[in-house]
Amino acid sequence: MPPSDDAGLTRPEGQAGNQALDRFRQVRARTLDLARPLSAEDQAVQSMPDASPTKWHLAHTTWFFETFILRPLAPGYRVFDERYGYLFNSYYEAVGARQPRPLRGLITRPGLDEVLAYRARIDQHMELLLESGETPELLELGLAHEEQHQELILMDILHLFAQSALSPAYRPAPAAAVGAPPGEAGWVEFAGGLVEIGHAGSGFCFDNEGPRHKVWLEPYRLADRLVTNGDWLAFIEDGGYRRPEFWLSEGWAQVQAEGWGAPLYWRETEGGWREMTLHGLRPVDPAAPVAHVSYFEAEAFAAWAGRRLPTEAEWEHAAQGPVQGRFLDASPAGRLTPAPVSGRGAGLRQMYGELWQWTRSAYSPYPGFRPAAGAVGEYNGKFMVGQMVLRGGACVTPPGHLRASYRNFFYPHQRWMFSGLRLADDGA
Amino acid sequence: MPPSDDAGLTRPEGQAGNQALDRFRQVRARTLDLARPLSAEDQAVQSMPDASPTKWHLAHTTWFFETFILRPLAPGYRVFDERYGYLFNSYYEAVGARQPRPLRGLITRPGLDEVLAYRARIDQHMELLLESGETPELLELGLAHEEQHQELILMDILHLFAQSALSPAYRPAPAAAVGAPPGEAGWVEFAGGLVEIGHAGSGFCFDNEGPRHKVWLEPYRLADRLVTNGDWLAFIEDGGYRRPEFWLSEGWAQVQAEGWGAPLYWRETEGGWREMTLHGLRPVDPAAPVAHVSYFEAEAFAAWAGRRLPTEAEWEHAAQGPVQGRFLDASPAGRLTPAPVSGRGAGLRQMYGELWQWTRSAYSPYPGFRPAAGAVGEYNGKFMVGQMVLRGGACVTPPGHLRASYRNFFYPHQRWMFSGLRLADDGA
Amino acid sequence: MPPSDDAGLTRPEGQAGNQALDRFRQVRARTLDLARPLSAEDQAVQSMPDASPTKWHLAHTTWFFETFILRPLAPGYRVFDERYGYLFNSYYEAVGARQPRPLRGLITRPGLDEVLAYRARIDQHMELLLESGETPELLELGLAHEEQHQELILMDILHLFAQSALSPAYRPAPAAAVGAPPGEAGWVEFAGGLVEIGHAGSGFCFDNEGPRHKVWLEPYRLADRLVTNGDWLAFIEDGGYRRPEFWLSEGWAQVQAEGWGAPLYWRETEGGWREMTLHGLRPVDPAAPVAHVSYFEAEAFAAWAGRRLPTEAEWEHAAQGPVQGRFLDASPAGRLTPAPVSGRGAGLRQMYGELWQWTRSAYSPYPGFRPAAGAVGEYNGKFMVGQMVLRGGACVTPPGHLRASYRNFFYPHQRWMFSGLRLADDGA
Amino acid sequence: MPPSDDAGLTRPEGQAGNQALDRFRQVRARTLDLARPLSAEDQAVQSMPDASPTKWHLAHTTWFFETFILRPLAPGYRVFDERYGYLFNSYYEAVGARQPRPLRGLITRPGLDEVLAYRARIDQHMELLLESGETPELLELGLAHEEQHQELILMDILHLFAQSALSPAYRPAPAAAVGAPPGEAGWVEFAGGLVEIGHAGSGFCFDNEGPRHKVWLEPYRLADRLVTNGDWLAFIEDGGYRRPEFWLSEGWAQVQAEGWGAPLYWRETEGGWREMTLHGLRPVDPAAPVAHVSYFEAEAFAAWAGRRLPTEAEWEHAAQGPVQGRFLDASPAGRLTPAPVSGRGAGLRQMYGELWQWTRSAYSPYPGFRPAAGAVGEYNGKFMVGQMVLRGGACVTPPGHLRASYRNFFYPHQRWMFSGLRLADDGA
Ligand SMILES: [Fe+3]
């Protein structure tokens, strides 16, 4: 089980307790906590085909446990509602037909109350199962899956609220000391050579993180911090979005077709650049990492800066310390935007949390990769084309969710996720 | 004021009372009645660009009174929320920018509660104004406008629910005696000649109903009832949707592009044809009028039958009796689908209510038509191209709303409104 | 037979000769004349789905005679190439499948030489048939059809050349005396009343021109000339394309979606407005009629001018003189753009030729209209929805082709045809 | 200079001659040879946005020499036509605006004759320059570029002719002994380890082939022949195109959206499967390699077969022999379709020529890759996202063009190129 960040979850009895049950309850509760600030209306609407309603996330994660654990394993379990399989299956072809993804926002029935009842009922059955001491094989997958959807809830709500003329805040802004300028980025050197990447050890990981395998790396270096809004403003002011020489061909086509001129949630106002965040519309903080940029933009920025993005192997090889960083703060007053780098350390900073970091690596199977048998084999493998890998997690990623070997992936034009970048370069 | 269908609305004092105020309250209350069976989620979602969320209808009709009556007329009136103009303006260019129509379903904020508070506040101010005895010039337009949106609420909810895998019912089905087969349609003959159409008299009408003007009509005849589902089944079984010879060129292209094979809400099941209605999924009743057909389909049916559709002048000239028919039954148990023709009268039946009847007339300005000055001049005139006229009202049209001169209009491919048809032919 | 404009076509023998054969030869020869300035490449390419390659026009008009005259009537006639039916059928569902319209430009085989051989062979058989003295029932339809395609050849080539960075001229510009400013338009009054429109007499007409029928007209007046480029410049300069209050709702959406700011072929250059024409890129002549405007633009202009467009009945009732005007000049030096009005007459000028004149009448069937039986019944009737009527012919319409009752029709957004407008207004 | 396959091109004098000049003439002549069977019409039309007209290829390759060699290097050179830069620039942003790619088929002017004159004029100047003994730095790039366009001419013409109802043949079919069934594929094992790939030595290569660099390979094996049509028929018959479990998610979406059920040019006829080829419509030969399949299909086939595709490093490491195989046969009777494997060798067969072989490697920059300075830096680098690498060349690739390190690349859905596949698997 990944390291837990939440205190006080040990059993009152003091004995070993039932760790699986505790973790199940903790994860499931966090999802409800995240939904709590939202009205039934907020939770029902879909703002674009890539995003899903919160209510759908609530039901889909529940359906995952019902379908892959309760149905096969819970003796005598009766399905809650046969029609939910159609409504809340995401993309598992092996499990049957489903609501077309772009139409998830049409699901006004079942209502939020019924979906909450569905969650309660499945939780009851799952807890019964877990109390028996059994730890189903797919339990940890179901929990990691739910954690991914927790992050999606926040991504998707931000996207929805960003479409609103009212620019509502999901959560009040924390007392936001604007960051001090971080100064020039430093560089950390790596000798490369024949290294190993991919998940090691016996803990849980997604199938796409393995097998662990050798990779040859040339000497390289990584910037010791993420690219900031201040850096990005310099790029904009130097014509970054108007000069094709920095852009991949597809990226430039996108810039022109969509009229891109800044990161997804930036708006130019009379009072300067502002940014839509989960705390509402806020002034852009030059010291904070730039967020919601696409791979195309990240590539163009790197070209403008005369550098490049790291490969995922370079990133992972460099990230061999404890997984520490600013992940999702589920408390009602927590900050949900990336924060300026603090202090001036001796090495890489902001490697985990804050923002997912684009790599220049296409999302491909590792040598020897085989998807699992059955429906869960569709979890990751079938998306291994056309997307790029991001590493490190973000300020909306649940704590304990990440690993050094963790591979996130998105299409190069997408930008509604909490994505940023760190520069790299060839070594000496 | 159009004839009222609701009893008991006279003032208790016995004196003349305040008819304008009474009517205002009655219309506004009916909208809330129609929304009552719907959850906040049902009221927030938009199922297609042509449809709007119920909540948006609730707010937009309110904004209409606020913008066109309270702002100019109520002394010292303070606007409820300046941002609502952007959110709830439909298409009035003269009043400013607005939420793009296809994105009305993204308005989760303000929530339903806030919109209801908006309604209450505007009602309060309107009642104050009306209690003063004044009858603002645009009052009746605002009320007729709200009645149109009442019908839209039902059209749009049916469309939303028809997208649902659960096929929910907006209202429980009434004890539905399936109709007796109506038998062959009879014909009623008209001599034509130089007649007059268009609104006459001093009562309220929309601007597009006038000026009253002369039209020359050749002799013609009209079927004495609407085309039924049974008639339509014969058309389907004779290859109606597979034989291009019956179709307008654009209609045939639509049939092929969209794979049309039956009216919009029909579904072929193992148990035969069923139809999605406001009472849920119901067996198709062969005796009831066929509903939710496009102009293209109506034209093709008429060609198949060797007849034609009437012109709007033919229809109006024939419709010179009292406006009687089955209009919206707002009571919680009322039927919201068209009913089979009853009895065998001596003349035209089902002229009003039941279903809007397609005419072969393009929606054009009448001779001498001039749109009103100001924003309300955009009400009807700017839509006078590309659409076809429908006449007679439907079972979802509020009672008292219709006139013989009433012109409804839709694009020839649209079918989510309550549209049906009556055959016509040249006279002897 | 319509009045002929070409001299010297009478038979040398002095006897009555074979008028059908003469006319057949004359029409067929004009098509080849029109194609002559074009390379095989020019004739093969399709510049948009609405347009067709010249080669396709050459073959399609030939296929029309082969299919509707030679096959049924010529004893022992053997089809030239069975595959041509698929390639060169335009839209006759009754005759079978066909090359999708947007893909006509992919027909590189048969080559132009083969298509010319096809024409020669069909001409030979047609002449044999006509020399026998027979005049097939559909001959005049086939010839009128070919004349329509002659106009289409010029429309389509202009569209193709207008896409070219080289702005090639189809024909050298005639010595173009720039017109003198025509001054303010005058008005001609009509009393209206119960009039008749539609084709009268025994000559050929298209089916959509009848039956002749009564129409009631209120008093009206027509401008005595077409709207000029100078008039249009005033509209542009007064913000015509930026002010929604003049536009139909659909028209305004089009203006914004397509970025319209001037007629289709106008280009703003450093040297002022220029216009792409069949004589290449030319300065806009303020005295000449404005061409290549859509119905949406014509409507907006009329609204801006405080007038309206005429109905087709008003136009036809006013046009009861001889059909005289500047039609297609097939000679290699002839002018192929509309010319400034000349002189100052006592009545309506520019009623025929120059430019098709938009009316505010939707293209609908006349009372009593029935399409012909068989495939040619598809000629006009199946397009009677969504389009608007234009009257009067243009400088690219073959002479002798027009009648007062002639109804042309296009969609309200289209503008690649030679369309202009004449203002109308209600009478005293 | 790559090895030449064409005999008789040595200088008659026996002396060293001018190799650069010879090669220039040879390459330029082959392009004209390839265009010769095509009419001006065939050469003008564009069948889809990905394809270009032959005439455009003729002019664009010429413009490349003019722009990148003659303009900077030829003293006093005067540009042939300033407007050609706009028309025939493909994608070089640094060189200026250009004809939008999907509209290349609208270029009827300049005509083919003018383009041939353009070629002749540029050849003359180039020959003058080369005769001076100078070998411009970009000469070989220009020639390799033209060779790539030679292959494109054949790909694009096949696509155009495949749209034709006449299924024309570009070249008559050679006496085609149908191949003997090749039997089961054998496997060739590779131990892997730390190997090097990328271009080595001093000869010409494209920038994307370097730098040469180390790669770690696990043990693997490759099939000793390409997948055949016979193999593919088994895939189809086993439901390959109907079973989502074999497909990448995007691939399955494509299959459903486009209705894929066979390789691009296969057609099911009453007489069995036929395939459109440069020799016209031919029966599918089960012994020949399957061609015109997308990456999606190649991946699905491999999954169905229980194998995988090779990486590009695996392929290149295995391909370390002489570059021998069946490349473009420019003689008028040569075969332009892939041929069945011949003999049963001791190792890998069909590594070069026949068909480009899909790899599972995304097209990414090699470690240390930097695009060249200036416009030619746009040649390859800006396409390094979203595409997959293919290796080995095809039967339409000019001889002498290929190298072991050669990287071709296409999007995973594309299939109009001559693409096939070879299976791979993990080693023991
Ligand atoms: Fe999921």
Ligand SMILES: [Fe+3]
């Ligand atoms: Fe409204």
Ligand SMILES: [Fe+3]
């Ligand atoms: Fe035609």
Ligand SMILES: [Fe+3]
């Ligand atoms: Fe090129």
